[in-house]
Amino acid sequence: MFLVDTICNMKSHSIYDTLERLSNLLRTDARGKGSEYGLQPIQLEALHYLSLCNRFSDTPMAVTEYLGQTKGTVSQTLKVLEKKGYLRKQPDDNDKRLTHLKITDDGLALLKALIPTPLFTNGCKSLTNKAQTEIDNALKQLLVAIMKSNKMKSFGACHSCYHNEKRTDGYFCTLVKKPLSIEDIRLICREHKEIA
Numbered sequence: 584m585f586l587v588d589t590i591c592n593m594k595s596h597s598i599y600d601t602l603e604r605l606s607n608l609l610r611t612d613a614r615g616k617g618s619e620y621g622l623q624p625i626q627l628e629a630l631h632y633l634s635l636c637n638r639f640s641d642t643p644m645a646v647t648e649y650l651g652q653t654k655g656t657v658s659q660t661l662k663v664l665e666k667k668g669y670l671r672k673q674p675d676d677n678d679k680r681l682t683h684l685k686i687t688d689d690g691l692a693l694l695k696a697l698i699p700t701p702l703f704t705n706g707c708k709s710l711t712n713k714a715q716t717e718i719d720n721a722l723k724q725l726l727v728a729i730m731k732s733n734k735m736k737s738f739g740a741c742h743s744c745y746h747n748e749k750r751t752d753g754y755f756c757t758l759v760k761k762p763l764s765i766e767d768i769r770l771i772c773r774e775h776k777e778i779a
């Protein structure tokens with residue numbers, strides 16, 4: 584048992600070291616690219632999140648939860664993005680306390696130009712499709728394991744969600760009690776609950 588624990592420990596150290604090196608590379612690269620547009624990494628990260636999340640998850644609170652930052656930091660971040668014209672606020676149709684954050688065309692063009700950065704795509708291009716698929720699957724598996732074992736919000740998509748119900752006329756979310764479009768089901772959600 585001691586030997587198994589030691590081997591697991593060594594593997595987790597190795598995975599951690601590799602991911603840390605990758606994170607540093609990507610963050611440094613993103614910092615450089617973002618600064619060309621006067622943006623901090625966190626501002627780019629918030630904009631990127633808003634391009635990935637569904638219509639139930641595009642609120643300041645969801646951005647705060649996803650980025651793991653304070654409300655104050657996220658509020659400042661969103662103000663900068665709005666001022667630069669990369670996002671706009673939109674009140675919820677039914678609940679006036681809710682504000683949605685919508686990416687503008689300029690914001691989408693910026694993300695297209697910056698994410699993923701050439702540093703990353705060049706590296707990926709040098710790998711086979713099979714290797715890219717294996718890495719993608721393994722990283723997703725690790726992400727789910729970290730989220731689950733630490734009881735964190737999973738921010739997954741509808742296809743792996745407990746609340747997603749397949750009906751004869753399409754998909755339906757039993758939590759928000761709304762039909763889901765094809766667009767909805769490919770985006771990430773703050774209410775996502777992994778199927779057990």
Ligand code: SF4
Nearest residue numbers: 741744747756772774
């Ligand atoms: S099915 Fe799950 S992931 Fe999809 S909208 Fe509903 S709660 Fe969110």
